[in-house]
Amino acid sequence: xxxxxxxxxxxxxxxxxxxxxxxxxxxxxxxxxxxxxxxxxxxxxxxxxxxxxxxxxxxxxxxxxxxxxxxxxxxxxxxxxxxxxxxxxxxxxxxxxxxxxxxxxxxxxxxxxxxxxxxxxxxxxxxxxxxxxxxxxxxxxxxxxxxxxxxxxxxxxxxxxxxxxxxxxxxxxxxxxxxxxxxxxx
Numbered sequence: 001x002x003x004x005x006x007x008x009x010x011x012x013x014x015x016x017x018x019x020x021x022x023x024x025x026x027x028x029x030x031x032x033x034x035x036x037x038x039x040x041x042x043x044x045x046x047x048x049x050x051x052x053x054x055x056x057x058x059x060x061x062x063x064x065x066x067x068x069x070x071x072x073x074x075x076x077x078x079x080x081x082x083x084x085x086x087x088x089x090x091x092x093x094x095x096x097x098x099x100x101x102x103x104x105x106x107x108x109x110x111x112x113x114x115x116x117x118x119x120x121x122x123x124x125x126x127x128x129x130x131x132x133x134x135x136x137x138x139x140x141x142x143x144x145x146x147x148x149x150x151x152x153x154x155x156x157x158x159x160x161x162x163x164x165x166x167x168x169x170x171x172x173x174x175x176x177x178x179x180x181x182x183x184x185x186x
Contacts, residue, residue: 011113012168014159017105022156023098025141027091038086043079050075110155112169114176117145117153128153135181136173143169145179 050057050071057074059067098104103121111118116129128147135146145153160166170184 010168011111012165012172014110014112014155014165015107016156016159017107018098018154018156020095020098022142022154023094023104025139025156026144026154027094029139029142029144031087035083035087039079039083042082042086043075046075046078110159112172114172116176119153130176131178133173133177133179136177136179137181137183138170138185146181 057071106121109120111120114130116127117133118125118127120126128145132147132149133145133153134148135144137144141157143155143157145155147153157166160169173179173182173184
């Protein structure tokens, strides 16, 4: 049977432990993606609350335009404050989870080859086959791989000792991966 894809016979072996800096990097990538969505949802919630109430908090007599402008600014400021508090809560929660979760800090080994991505811990072994990987995004410090089971595979770039390992990883992902979203740097 002939295969249309070029066959890569080698594997990429990586190992390391997640650090708090890795988790912070992941958090800020997550924040770039979802922070604005949280702001919009909170903004719309305030607009809905004030419209259901029928009474705006700031009343300006004889100037409807000024009243709408001031109330709009108030809603924006309240939305920014509430979004900042929510993000701060998530950030503190992320730090607490990292500090308390010993499994998260354990050394792990990745074997990436034509069969998929195998992640090994001290007492466990998981294989994600390539068809399970739905999205791969490469950032400055991290590579995030989303799987069909709604899990994330997080690979800090510092786990790649040599540049050719990263190149081999990219080649494996593009050759064997079936991700619908693929954003790799060159």
